[in-house]
Every structure is written in structure tokens, then in C-alpha cells.
Amino acid sequence: MTRAQTHIQAMAPYALADLSSPERVPLISLSQNESLRSPSPLAIEAATHALADSALYPDPDWTNLRTALGQHHRLDPKNILCGNGSLDLISCLARCFAGPDRAVLAPAHAYPFFRTVAQMSNAPFHTAPEIEATASVDALLRTVRRETGLLFIANPGNPTGTRIPISELKRLRAALRDDILLVIDEAYGEFADHLGERVFDMVTGGNTVVLRTFSKAYGLAGCRVGWGVFPINIAIELRKIMNPNSLTTMSEAAAMAALNDDAYMRETCSRTIELRDGAAARLQKAGYKIYPSFTNFLLIDLETPAEAIRIDHILRGKGIFLRPQDGAGLPHCLRMTVGPSEHMEKALEILEAEKRAAT
Numbered sequence: 001m002t003r004a005q006t007h008i009q010a011m012a013p014y015a016l017a018d019l020s021s022p023e024r025v026p027l028i029s030l031s032q033n034e035s036l037r038s039p040s041p042l043a044i045e046a047a048t049h050a051l052a053d054s055a056l057y058p059d060p061d062w063t064n065l066r067t068a069l070g071q072h073h074r075l076d077p078k079n080i081l082c083g084n085g086s087l088d089l090i091s092c093l094a095r096c097f098a099g100p101d102r103a104v105l106a107p108a109h110a111y112p113f114f115r116t117v118a119q120m121s122n123a124p125f126h127t128a129p130e131i132e133a134t135a136s137v138d139a140l141l142r143t144v145r146r147e148t149g150l151l152f153i154a155n156p157g158n159p160t161g162t163r164i165p166i167s168e169l170k171r172l173r174a175a176l177r178d179d180i181l182l183v184i185d186e187a188y189g190e191f192a193d194h195l196g197e198r199v200f201d202m203v204t205g206g207n208t209v210v211l212r213t214f215s216k217a218y219g220l221a222g223c224r225v226g227w228g229v230f231p232i233n234i235a236i237e238l239r240k241i242m243n244p245n246s247l248t249t250m251s252e253a254a255a256m257a258a259l260n261d262d263a264y265m266r267e268t269c270s271r272t273i274e275l276r277d278g279a280a281a282r283l284q285k286a287g288y289k290i291y292p293s294f295t296n297f298l299l300i301d302l303e304t305p306a307e308a309i310r311i312d313h314i315l316r317g318k319g320i321f322l323r324p325q326d327g328a329g330l331p332h333c334l335r336m337t338v339g340p341s342e343h344m345e346k347a348l349e350i351l352e353a354e355k356r357a358a359t
């Protein structure tokens, strides 16, 4: 019988959100860190127009999008690569830079896909302890081993929502061996842009990559457009293994139009932050522990795994889906994406009532 390679057989499939809703209960998903509103109407219009060109293959170099991203973020388009979501870029980076003798390192409660791509590359995966669900540069540096080849850090983190300042990222880079590739995943970067900490320039050192996505603040998760800033030598290697047509013509058009509608994206971020902080205050007042969030979601600490399962069960029974976090080593937590206010209201009322009933 034909069998996959042994390390692939040993892998579990990547766990996406379980959205199996009870019959006839309308589904409210606050589980996948999607945007609380549709993409810019300009993006919808651009993608619709682009469909007319889809008898032709897309531009394999994403020329228009790279140029626009370069202008928008003051970057050289030569350093920019786009992917079918940042998941695509994360996978390609692991395929290039991780393997049986090149281990992957990440913070203990990192985005679980980092572990998955290490497994795909048959690379050892190591984690460094966090402090209060926040990455620790000292712990990461202590955990580096001779065989470490790739370090992934999402900043802000998912599912933690916490972040470390750029001074800490620079301290990490300066203390890491030169041959270790540092990948800073800024999937939620737009929600923290107001802090004015621009990380892209770290790429000039030659061994750091910064990733971003249109899936969150731009509301284009379904279009699958990720992008990143890469040192040229790394971009050259990555291009060799990338799917040569990773974006569709429609996705590229949507992303370009969304990028040009900066006011719309900023409005999405400020609405999200307002709802997020309001929800955090209510939950804290009710007696829940909430981690500081710089993203479009909140991490709620339910103290024990049993309580997290109980609350998740109650919410699911009413069609409301938060995301359990056993996969990220936080089985006592649930992650709540900031969704439309009426959805948030339903979830918050149930959570508040549960706390009242328990006291």
C-alpha cells in the first residue's frame, strides 16, 4: 500500500474552528478572528471587475500589488512577496528554512500553525515559556539550541493578543545567531499601527522577515492575500518553491483597492478597538480575567480547563462559537473575536449571567 512519509502520517490535521451549530440555531461565529464588517465597497467592485479578466492566468509577480504596497509602506517592491494568505508564506518559509537538522522555535502559546509547518518539514519544534501570555525574549534566547534554524513570533500574538515592543524584537534579533531566520508575523499589525512601532526596517539586517495579511483589518480573509517583507536573498530562495500563481486576479484587485481605501480600514480598526475595549471592561467588571489585547480578539481566562469547556458548551448551545485554546497550550482559556456589536452583546450577556450565577 502507498503511504505518506512517516512524519506526515504522524501529523494531526490542522485544527480549524468547529462550527457545527445545533439545528435551527443561527450561527454566530466569534471564533476565527475575521473582520467585524465586509471589505471596502471599492474592493468588492474591483474584484467583480477583475473577474472579466479571469480567462488569463494572473500576474505571477503581483506587480501592481507590490508596487502599491511599496508606496503605501515606503518599501522597495523588490523586497515584497505575496502569498495565498500569510499561511502560504509561513509554509514556504518552513519548507525553505526548517528540516530534521534545523529546528523551529516559537513562544509557548504561539499561533499553532507554526508547529504544523515544523511538522510538515519534519523539523523539531521547541517552545519558550511566556510570562502572563506574553512572549519573553530572555526565555526565547535561553531556549535557542545549536540546531535552531527558524524562530517564529507573532506580534501581536494569536491567541494571546499580547505584544512586545520593537525594542524587545531588536534585542532578540541582536542576540540571536546570524544564521537563525527570525520571522515576525504581524497578522494583526494594523490594530497596533497607532503605536507607531515600524518593524519592516528590521528586514535590512538580512535575516529577518516581516509578514502581514489582508485577512484581518482589511476584511479579506476569503480572498487569501498575505504579503511580507523579505531580504532579497531569502525572497530568491522562497520564489523557487512558491506556487507560481498564488493569488487570483480577483484577490489581487481586491487587495489593491482595499489598500487604497485606507480610511475604510482605519475605521474598521477603530470600531474594532472600541468594541474590544468595551467588551474587555464588561468582562473584567463581571469578574473574568482578560489578557491585554492589541488585536481584534480577546483571550478570556476561565481559570480551569473544565470551566472553559463548560462555558464553551453553554455558548455553543445558543449558537455562539468562541475558540477553545488547547492547541495553543491554554486549555483554561477561550478566545473571542470582536464581531458585530449585536453578536458581541449576545455573547457578553451570557458570560455575565454565568458569572452572576456562579457567585
Ligand SMILES: Cc1ncc(COP(=O)(O)O)c(C=O)c1O
Pocket: 032, 033, 084, 085, 086, 087, 088, 111, 154, 157, 158, 185, 187, 212, 213, 214, 215, 221, 224, 225, 226
Ligand atoms: C498570527 C497569524 N498568522 C497568520 C494567520 C493566517 O492569516 P492568513 O489569512 O493571511 O493566511 C493568522 C490567522 O488567523 C494568524 O492569527
